[in-house]
Amino acid sequence: MAVPTVSVIIAAYNAMPYVTRSVSSLAEQSIGQEQMEVIIVDDGSTDGTSAELERLTSVYPGLLQVIRQENSGGPGAPRNRGLELARGRYVFFLDADDYVGPETLDRMVAMAEKNNTDIVLGKMVGVGGRGMPASMFKRNQPKTDVFNSRIYWTLSPLKLFRRELLEKHKLRFTSGLPVGEDQPFTALAYLNASGVSVIADYDCLFCTLRDDGGNVTTRTVGAEPRLQFLSAMIDLLLENVPSGPGRDHLAHRHLTIEVQVLLKGHLVHEARGEQEKTLARMAEIIDRVWHDGINDQLSAMARLRVYLIRHRMLDEILELIEFEKSLGKSGISTPLLLEDGRAYARYPFLRDPARAVPDICYDVTDKVGVRHHVSRAELRGTTLHLAGHAYLHRVATENVTTELVLRERDNGTEYRLPVLHTPTPGLGADEDEGHYAYEKAGFAAAIDIDTAAAGAPLGDGLWDISLAVGAQGLSREVRIGGKRAEDVSGKADTRVIATTQGVRPVTVYTTNPHGNFTIDLGEQKHRVLSHLKIGAVRWNASTPTELQITGRWTLGAYPDGPMTLALSSDSGKTAAFPVTGTAHSDTFTARVPVSDLPEGTWSGELRLSGWSTRLPRLPKDLAPAKWRRRGLPWYAKPASVTGSSFALRVAKADLLKAVAGKLKP
Template sequence: MPHFLRGSITLAGPAVSVVIAAYNAMPYLTRCVTSVAEQSIGRDAVEIIAVDDGSTDGTGEELDRLAREYPELLRVFHQENSGGPSAPRNKGLDHARGTFVFFLDADDYLAPEALERMVAMAEENGTDIVLGKMVGVGGRGAPTSMFRRNQPRTDVFSSRVYWTLNPMKLFRRELLERLELRFPTDLKIGEDQLFVGPAYIHANGISVLADYDCLFWVEREDSGNITLRTGGSEPRLRFLPRVVDLLLEQVPPGPGRDHLAHRHLTVEVQQLLDHLVREPRTEQEKGLARLAEVIDPLWHEGLNDRLSAMARLRLHLVRHTMLDELLELVRFQGELAGSGIATPVLVDQGRAYARYPYLRDPSRGIPDSCYDVTRQLGVRHRVTRAELRGTVLHLAGHGYLHRVATDDVSTELVLRERDSGTEHRLPVTPTMTPGLGAEEDKGRYRYEKAGFTASVDITTAGGGSPLPDGLWDISLAIGAQGVSREVRIGGRRDAEVSGAAATHLVGDGDGTRAVTLYTTTPHGNFTLDIGERKHRVPAQLSLRSPRWAPGAATELEFTGRCTVASFPDGALAVHLEDGRGGTAVFPARPASHSGGDFVVRVPVTELPAGLWRGQLRLGPWATDLPPVPANLAPAGWRRRGLPWYAKPVREREAGFALRVARTDLVRAVKRRLMP
């Protein structure tokens, strides 16, 4: 858990001012305030400013009671009801003294370490805004797309933070005061977008804290949350034009503006239409005309690549004020959401089109591009076998395009070298997959010919030649009925298919090469490492210092571990040289407990006289032998009746050195006779 240091704060006052706007918030209010009072950051680092916005249910009285319980922590203000959260939030902000401000709705509550972690992230990364992970409670949906991973420092244009525009975030107060930001008081909803949006755009860095549940976003049992009880299209048509003007004024045209516009052209437009369909016809016509006018400055053809087919169709109907068609589309979406079955597609000339209402209806003239889901087709795949045997990679599994029947299958295996982009497409053998698809879409779509097997010989996979050294990512180009989508494979695999790196030493005619089949982090997709780009063979060899073998006083024993998955018989051995042309080779054999452990025994009685040095070799790879321990006693034996010995040699350079020689009897006698 990070630790917050008060010494890191440069401004006077508490670290965080928590502003709570409260209106008829009982009984949720007590938990809300208590969750702030019990924050791990400590009460000396927090102040709570609660504003009772004319409550009638005892909220004001409970705030006063809590203020007596936490007199140095909680300040309470009472005011006439303002009709929305803007005025009480503004009042709280006006009285805030903290380096940071956190806006907390009275229905919601914080996790114990939320403020400590968010403040620490802001200070460590010098960011102006921190998004703490939100969790829905009581059925309330919380935003998720921006919380898939921690982001220490990002911005509004290169992340998904703009998809959450509520103010329940940590703001550096200096940013808010520099921009003179306050919540507009003339809006019932959308006021948060006009506050948070400019803060995002002008922030000096934004942090996302995704590995800790910071804020619990509660849906009240009486559905009394302001955004849940404010219905109708009119309130939304009041704030949306101002948001559009904000983007036009503060963000220049280009990818950045398009990124932010995407959010409003999808989320806000759909929500507004959901309300519009429940209104009288005259209001629908007027509202639709106004909506078309509002979105016109944001929309252009280049946005289509960012949008789903449904969003493209919806915007086309809005821009052309096709009210009846929009009403039918909203009805269709409602039925689709409750059906559990994805919309069928029409496949034509290598493209897939969703069968949404009015597809190729000549009386409407809606372009096919509004229905094109080719790039959105779900790709389903699974690997059931992935292993190297010799020079051949064996793969098996299945792959299909969601909603596209497996007719005229054209699936291929794709090997692509990561750095150069060189690719080789190899055929697969189709296999039958009876029943595949029965558990999806209520069994409406079946994929009986989605299976594949492939055998890839690395000595010929490069267009008849060996694959060059490199990292070869493995993909599947899944094709049927002329439609094709490519996907990396391995992330979805059977439990018995290992993703652990396995290095094999194989011969390809030009010698021995290392080939490693492994899965990437974090996605778990298969890649072939040819030529030790990431998986070095010497790093997979380890050897312990030698000793005399138990029960064999003249056999020097090396024990070690080799994690290379396969190599030619006899390739792993200790090689000794005496410096005068003499050599000796002693092969390794598996240790009794195996698992990659091995043992090599060197019978020194077989070595001619000389100073022997050596290496552990595995084919063309080698690693020096460890030195003989200084406390290892010499070994002695008799050869043809004469005494011989083997003993370690102490030399300046580290390494294995063993002297084998015949004992000089004259010297031995002299040493014994010397006093």
């Protein structure tokens, strides 16, 4: 029997009517049924799931292997049973409530094979109002790991695993945990994987919120099951991950998500005595992984929650939970306290001497949002003119100190330029229910290439453009351009301009994918000659001895009159001819009166200031041009030379050969 590429394992319990779509989506996979085996473990269903699985087995003969067992109380045991039977090179876990996109398995296997990764995450989509993790699916990640990405924020096993990884490390689902039994399995798989891939550009997995509330995560109630689970995950980190930033990165997930669920979903519903016990147990668990440095990983709200838990401040925790509920319903972001260049969120108990909660639990300086919009970005001569608005979210535009920052990307050289502050009446009315106003957020700035380097010309390089947006003593830097008016182009604009240092190439462009403005000086990425397209080379129809060369410059601008067509002969003679542009067009024409050229084989190039490019090879079928000079016959025709460059032979006709040719019968 051929070994399947993928073993799909489904743990099914009272999964009607969802299991029908789940199985159908697998049968329709583009990878082909011959590449799959689908193992469904019916965990003691009582609602007709068994009968439906029997029907589906006949609909898709040879695809499904259905195993029936007594109810185990959770999906872990049936998944383990499926693993014992799996034969595929890869294993994909699917819940009976969910379904997959038509190309899911095909894409996942291809991603794993191409990048030699052991696990592949596919983008998850919630159905029926179900929320799904999203932070790890912002972009495709061919190969990453648990410490350098956000993949740890999804610990469900609904992923593709290389079966060799699972067998080598004897990974199975934990028994004895009433909730979260899948998370130790996935966490250990992440930690032992050779690499993890993420597919973010295709909707792979569709997860359904059941109408009957039958999802496992919605059936489990009470704090104790989740306390057991949180304790188990903290122990797993302590046993498998050395102390340091890596462990802190992973602990961040549990100290944010699990702690919040415990407080808001369970502790608030308990009696006072049970609340005190739950709080004490949470504090004991958190203290096993807690240290001051972990604050760098947490948001201010998470720091505050954890502080209150660790200090057993039950009443304050209950008040904070109510504050968070009201904050979620409100359309207004929390106000800030600004002091000594720092920003503190006005969460409960800030600077309350009776509670003495440290300021670090409120410090949001590095999280203050910067809003900006560019309404003008125009290069005129040597100067780039910029305009728009920029402000710090929740910080009124008083004592504005915004300035423009130019920073060379490779060596970090930095120059700061002043901006003109302009009024922006009504700005802010469309967010936070108009609670905050930004009346002086406008800016206008000019970057003159000749003077921007503290009065001197900017050197060659890639100069990224930012704003240091400041008000009331607080300042945050932001790259600009990602938000801009529709009529402000982000397309690269390459020009050749006259400066105090002579003619220089400059390109204003926006980065990919963020769309921020950068000035390219000195052709770091944008070549001038890439904008030259030489077209037809032919004889002028009205002047048969005039060679006409046409082409197109796609530069935004270049100095008047510097373009010439230069010819040189094998005997050392030279000739130059003007290149003229077509009015209101980027096309140009050069005309060479070959009857004026001395005898020889001529090569040629187009010159624009300090740039030059060779003319293309003349067409082989270009007919010779003929004329008389002092009564003698002359001609010009493509020369037979090695290479692909322009070569024109100008010479007197051989009279003896010409006469002999005419006398031949």
